[in-house]
Amino acid sequence: MDPATGRITGQVDRPGTYLVTLKARGARGRDEKKLRIVIGDQIALTPPMGWNSWNSWAWTVDQDKVLRSARALVAAGLDRHGWSYVNIDDTWQGKPDPATKALQANERFPNMKALTDQIHAMGLKAGIYSTPWMASYAMYPGSSASNPEHTWVSPPQDKRFIEPNPHHQFGAYSFAANDAKQWADWGFDYLKYDWNPNDEAHTREMSEALKASGRDFVFSLSNSAPFEHADDWARLSNAWRTTGDIVDNYESLCQNGFTQSKWAPYSGPGHWNDADMMILGWVGWGPALHPTHLSPDEQYTHMSLWCLLSSPLLIGCDLEKLDPFTLSLLTNDEVLAIDQDPLGRAATQVSTAGGDVTLVGAAPYASHGETNSVTQPRLQVWAKPLEDGSQAVGLFNLGDATAEVTANFADLKATGEQRVRDLWRQKDLGAFRTSFTTDVPSHGVVLVKISRTK
Template identity: 50%
Template sequence: MNFYLRRKFFAVVIFFFSCFALHAQDSLSKYILTPKESPSPKINGPKVFGVRPNHPILFTVPATGTRPMAFSADNLPKGITLDAKTGRLSGSISKPGEYILLLHAKNKLGETKRSFKIVVGETIALTPPMGWNSWNVYASKVTQELVAANARAMASSGLINHGWNYMNVDDVWQGKRGGEFGGIMSDSTTFPNMQALVDEVHNLGLKIGIYSTPWVESYGHHIGGSSQNPEGIFAKTTENVPRNKKQLPYAIGQYTFWDKDVKQWAKWGFDYLKYDWNPIEVPETKAMYDLLRASGRDVVFSLSNSTPFASIGELSKIANAWRTGGDIRDNWKSLKSRLLTQDKWAPYASPGHWNDPDMMIVGWVGWGKGPYPTHLTPDEQYSHMSAWCLQSVPLLLGNDLTKLDDFTLSLLTNDEVLAVNQDPLGKQATVVSKVDSCGVLAKDLEDGSKAAGLFNITDDITRRLSVKWSDLGIKGKYIVRDLWRQKDLGIFNEEFSADVPPHGVVMISLRKAKG
């Protein structure tokens, strides 16, 4: 095939792929439940924020509405400033304690205000982290430009205005050891200037995360935090060594360089660490926790993968999040295994410490072989998002943010659904009733109301599912609200029932009716 024919062939392929993608987007539009945003100002996101004494604060007030918008705050503590144009809080606070601010957002259509608590102490991540991770879309093909493009899309799409803020680089960013501290430097062919990437993400009002392992070699066959030689020189293995058996290179080497790596991450300015190995053990976790705590920055510390339940009592005290299982994929079998199965982990979840069933699989995913639209149906995606929010787990998107269609945006910008995830009480929903394979997840919220999800796990029939007041420990009349549609459904007494489609969910809140 000559050059002209090849070019014409690929042009036709791209044309038909684009038509397919547009058709897929149009076909999903009919499933949108989230109402359109109001042009009037509205403050969203978490109502509480944790920071350690004297550590830098980076927090962008999430607010929707027509721009330009002016931000202000009453009762700003000493050492903190709020940018009136961007809504970014910055600075540091030296004295431990709780500081109650009153945030204001104003545009040409009106003004709104909301209370916001800053807790200065030892606990960070007082609500589950919300953001993005590169693995489920790019896997080993991630680059600096791809991360930067997704960060820009996080901001320009408006996701940042709903509380999404972490941009996390997963495995294969690593190059050789070097630099000022002897830490791992970025691969110059794929991440030519890590400092520039961190600065760009921060300048967008977002935060950024990094990946590592205490092993000699990472899952993606890049340098880890230890070595068999004192220089830390790394060579990819050519042996077929089974993982998770404490055999090199998937084991901790004789010489460790964790302190050097942390110093390098702190210099760059990272805000999140995904620490990945198996089996996850307490000594290595505690060692990394201590190093991060001494780094001068608040770094969310997330453990991956398949945390041993036998150790969760100890691990949950020193980690901010921990994977409760293996890797997720974009199919119903993988998602179903995480929907009504997390109850045993619930006692260990609390503000600052979160169970993690893995990253999200909505939108355009790919694992380096795409991206392509997720194989989950719309109902399955609603179940996915509802369960993750009810269970108070980290919301880490695994999709291409430069390919956000209207349906995916509607999934990710429903502030009433997200508020269930970000509720300051930090309660994880548990199964309160089951009928066959279907079930109801429910949780308490800080304001005294309840949130629940009625999940139909069956494959082929719509089911009439109910949530009974006796299962929730309440009595009397309650107003039931459809959270996805942001619409009150009426006053109910003793129970609420709804028809739920196969693989689908009805997500509601219940608040006490007056009188």
Template identity: 50%
Template sequence: MVEKGLINHGWQYINIDDGWQGLRGGKHQGVMTNSKFPDMKALADEVHAMGLKIGIYSGPWVGTYAGHLGSYCDNAHGTYDWVEKYANEHYRYVDPTKQTKHSVNYHHGKYSFVKNDVQQWMDWDMDYLKYDWNPNDVYHVKEMMDALRSHKRDVVFSLSNSAPWGDASQWEKMANCWRTTGDIKDTWESMSRLGFNQTKWAAYTGPGHWPDPDMLVVGMVGWGPRLHYTRLTADEQYTHISLWALLAAPLLIGCDMAQLDDFTISLLTNDEVIEVNQDPLGKQGTVVKENESVVVYAKPMEDGAMAVGLFNRGEKPTKATVTWKNLGMRGEQKVRDLWRQQDVATSDVEFTTDIAPHGVRLIKVYPGNSRLQATSGR
């Protein structure tokens, strides 16, 4: 993140996912690290010294998705019966006989060690928590929120996964971000299905609470030792980043950062696109026009401008038009292409553009409606 220059464009959290956990112990009887992370505090100190922040992972089951210890236990003293029988050298649940399914750990145990684990993370100076299980429920979210907020440290509380929309008003109060979906894949079908179905969360989006349609699948991606270059075309990648920016979604890089190529870096370091995502007003872009394969999203910006994405979800090139009436804007406006970082038009009526299949034109319409007092004269 430092070497590739992303730190200079607002990227700041390095988050460890499932797989760091060893057994319970230490002075707090919290989950300690396994041999892959011999000194978590030293690692956090090193990350902080680079000007970055660090995150960690857990869940309120007795075991996590990858088969490591969670924040609950079936035994009061914090030992796990399955560890001796089925755990490998990294304390991951593995049944060599294939007779027992890993889902034996997918339940909430009788005893909570949430406070113990949080105290351990505070000792390690963690800045972010991904708390992962399904379905997310209010009880366990509030329990973790209370534990985190009982300390002074500023920790981002991120829920995963597929948070029920019926409890959106609760996630808005208790979590900083929450996964609205299952896992994304690097295909047009997956990315577009997830990305273009977030509008129902708009009422719950704002500073401090962000719906999360999952990570960015650009660059070298994979779910194991074998990585591959994203199956999204260049146009689909522009659509991916543009849509997540308009949605005010958390931007999480999901690729091997050591293998970032120039094109992927250009996608992740365009400051004018990032400004749309990070706008302080914190509004989620919503659909203002839809016609066959074309859908237009608009996101009000703090300075009165409007960020607009004209998307072509079809298989053929097409033209798209957005009018100032569609946007509720009046008077002469400039149109700025945010990917090219240049003004491309001036109009008091509309903007028309060609869009490639599965592509986008991401623009800013500015300066916006006048905020000065209007007076009439003879």
């Protein structure tokens, strides 16, 4: 262990699980804890946590913004709470190398190897983006082409996000292996692979290419993975988008978050259901950023629900504009421990009450006032089993006024007296025999951990 950074490095003779005792002492006393180090071929044993460039910088991202974001992540202390990935999304791509046929970076990323080296020097990991289509959603080169030379002619930029798009299809020639080797040579640790609908063949192709690259990659699929092929996503990737794109309104949050129960059986160490990136802090999908349109209670709901779902946690905001409230949402270790619980189970909806409510919000990338709506039960209870035998329980109120929400222990299959702890307030609430009832604010949550009393 490096005493200055706390980073643990080294080698072992064989795969396995190693328990290390960490001891700390200082002016306030002493403490110790067992650290479980698991070494083997399976990675992403807990959901990835980090930052992605899209929800703040979109197609204006560049090398300087990514490096500044990494520095801001460390300066804010987020790395000490598990936030470790710094991921470049779409629009980094330039023309392929004529010799290797692998995609190269465009002029906004003059030195990818230097960038990953600097990110790694901070104790962080680096991520990159691609698509098996000939062009990405933002109309930058993809990992396939219509010709064996992998030559590229930029289509007009006004074709971004226009569908159907002739470039949003698979080219006759795939360069997945070429690209994977290039990303490994640059030192990347994570790939977001983006097209719709995801299919088994192209997922398998890139999965094999990443494994052959000589470097470990977290392999994340985007977007809207078909549920009927959930077994394939769990077998071939480390994470898969169960939803369309999220935007910073409550309807979008509810559409992505409260529809996940059917995916729960596929969550586990090494493979995670992804409800999309976080919409906290300053966001904006380009150079004009704004504070999230979510209210404070909606932000508590967002963070609580994503942690209950064991979703990857990828901040999308400008990390140089972190305010104290956003930072508090991202650094509550008792809440983050729910997402990172080693058992890896995802929460399911266990009860509803209060009838239904219909929510309306702006659609993703709406340019002419387009809206989406979602109808959900007004009051919902979600529960997630934890490795120590306890449960994390979220009591949610989707209505427009404060309401009383009850978690019945019979619904949780919990017997005997249960101790209840409020995880946001880090406060024990007492012991209860048959149920726990509390007032929940409009669009808010009470997130608790329940465990049987001795």
